[in-house]
Amino acid sequence: MYEYLSVPDFSCPGYLRYDIQDFVHAVIARYYFNLYFGQEVQGHITGGNIVNKPLLIYNVHEIIQKTKPPGHRKISQKEPNMVQQIKNEMQRLGYKAEVIPASYFEYIRQDAKALSECGFLNKYQERLVGNVFNFTLPDTEVRSIIIVASPSPSTVMIKFYLKGKRIPLRIPSTYVDYNSAPVAMEKCLNDLVNPAGYHVTSAQKLPKKWLAVRSGLGIYGRNNICYVDGFGSFATISAFYSDIPCAEGGLREIRQMEECRTCKACLNNCPTAAIRPDRFLVDAERCLTYFNEADGGHDFPEWVDGSAHNSVVGCTRCQLICPVNRKYINDRSETFEFSEEETGILLSGGTFEQLPEELAQKIDKLNLRDYLSALPRNLKVLFSREDITA
Numbered sequence: 001m002y003e004y005l006s007v008p009d010f011s012c013p014g015y016l017r018y019d020i021q022d023f024v025h026a027v028i029a030r031y032y033f034n035l036y037f038g039q040e041v042q043g044h045i046t047g048g049n050i051v052n053k054p055l056l057i058y059n060v061h062e063i064i065q066k067t068k069p070p071g072h073r074k075i076s077q078k079e080p081n082m083v084q085q086i087k088n089e090m091q092r093l094g095y096k097a098e099v100i101p102a103s104y105f106e107y108i109r110q111d112a113k114a115l116s117e118c119g120f121l122n123k124y125q126e127r128l129v130g131n132v133f134n135f136t137l138p139d140t141e142v143r144s145i146i147i148v149a150s151p152s153p154s155t156v157m158i159k160f161y162l163k164g165k166r167i168p169l170r171i172p173s174t175y176v177d178y179n180s181a182p183v184a185m186e187k188c189l190n191d192l193v194n195p196a197g198y199h200v201t202s203a204q205k206l207p208k209k210w211l212a213v214r215s216g217l218g219i220y221g222r223n224n225i226c227y228v229d230g231f232g233s234f235a236t237i238s239a240f241y242s243d244i245p246c247a248e249g250g251l252r253e254i255r256q257m258e259e260c261r262t263c264k265a266c267l268n269n270c271p272t273a274a275i276r277p278d279r280f281l282v283d284a285e286r287c288l289t290y291f292n293e294a295d296g297g298h299d300f301p302e303w304v305d306g307s308a309h310n311s312v313v314g315c316t317r318c319q320l321i322c323p324v325n326r327k328y329i330n331d332r333s334e335t336f337e338f339s340e341e342e343t344g345i346l347l348s349g350g351t352f353e354q355l356p357e358e359l360a361q362k363i364d365k366l367n368l369r370d371y372l373s374a375l376p377r378n379l380k381v382l383f384s385r386e387d388i389t390a
């Protein structure tokens with residue numbers, strides 16, 4: 001029986017009998033099995049009965065020809081001192097960090113290529129992987145990539161006042177610190193490494209969740225979100241280029257949490273069926289967040305039920321229901337309020353420059369500036385659930 005996570009030692013990959021015989025091949029095959037077919041295929045890989053074997057073998061061989069991933073070895077303990085100092089300092093500040101050598105960038109690039117060729121990406125994801133991410137290293141000297149996870153409150157509460165009613169609404173984890181966390185971390189890192197002559201710069205255009213999982217910082221949940229020990233999925237992930245030397249070690253395989261084997265809570269609680277039972281990759285074009293982060297020129301599709309909406313922007317359904325997250329629920333106690341007048345201004349859809357100063361400050365503190373044009377549409381649908389027509 002093929003066990004995705006419980007094979008304790010990959011040096012005994014008896015579960016793959018075909019052309020895949022050695023350690024490295026088995027590790028890659030395991031990864032691509034899951035990439036292409038999702039974990040539902042596990043039960044089919046008994047007695048050599050591989051679903052769509054030709055496709056798998058073809059892909060595995062093609063990938064082996066092009067890359068020789070370093071496999072699933074623990075990152076070397078003999079890392080240069082600075083790398084260890086970074087990890088220690090981040091830990092001291094309540095964050096978690098991993099550092100991978102820039103030479104591994106090629107494997108990340110290959111992952112991206114394999115992913116875009118797997119045939120399961122929708123147009124949006126194809127655009128992300130093909131055009132939005134930038135897999136070209138900057139011209140400055142880059143020797144390593146630092147990936148940092150910082151805890152984020154599970155939700156932030158906002159109270160809106162409208163037509164004499166008080167309407168409490170949520171903002172999900174990671175929105176309020178999406179921009180501020182990388183800036184704060186870049187500063188901390190530079191304060192630490194600059195005296196030794198090293199530099200750190202933000203790497204916004206890298207696939208951060210992916211780097212977090214491949215570097216060993218986190219692990220996927222069925223909801224496609226990255227879980228970090230000590231934070232659950234309530235973690236903002238930031239990535240940085242640096243000129244700090246980093247020992248070669250191992251990239252981790254793409255893994256899913258043990259807990260997901262016997263749980264489908266996120267799948268069942270997803271209001272738009274974006275989490276699919278037949279494969280791992282989330283259907284991003286069905287995710288509520290995809291619709292409510294879009295600017296106000298886009299209406300919600302008719303098939304999205306009114307009861308699906310739950311947050312000012314984004315969605316909390318697949319995270320708040322997760323049993324692994326239970327012990328990390330730490331909604332931010334500070335509550336933000338928007339008066340009747342301020343709520344009215346937000347509903348009218350003005351630009352940031354048109355906002356009164358106090359309102360502009362609140363919007364910035366909540367990091368909602370990028371979503372200003374989305375707010376009238378999002379708030380109207382949420383208010384209508386309270387029987388208030390905005």
Ligand code: B12
Binds near residue numbers: 034318
């Ligand atoms: C584009 C984007 C979106 C899009 C598309 C999401 C998507 N899944 O593609 C939309 C708008 C829908 C979105 C929604 C959300 N997002 Co978003 N998003 C991003 C962004 C910019 C890129 C994500 C990406 O790489 N997509 C491409 C797909 C192909 O990558 P992937 O999902 O990792 O795919 C991998 C897995 O599917 C895996 N895989 C495939 N098969 C299998 C099989 C098995 C068994 C396993 C284990 C793995 C596996 O392989 C793929 C490649 O490695 C990142 C920031 C960044 N620069 O990285 C934030 C980011 C991923 N988002 C984030 C968050 C918080 C969210 C939301 C929770 C927001 C919310 N509350 O509403 C939702 C969650 C939706 C969900 N369930 O995934 C955080 C995640 C933090 C974390 N702890 O993981 C990030 C990292 C932002 C940040 N800096 O913190 N997001």
Ligand code: SF4
Binds near residue numbers: 321
């Ligand atoms: S809700 Fe269940 S299946 Fe979904 S990520 Fe959490 S443990 Fe995994």
Ligand code: SF4
Binds near residue numbers: 270273275286315316
């Ligand atoms: S964020 Fe909401 S819509 Fe998107 S996958 Fe999670 S539960 Fe589904």
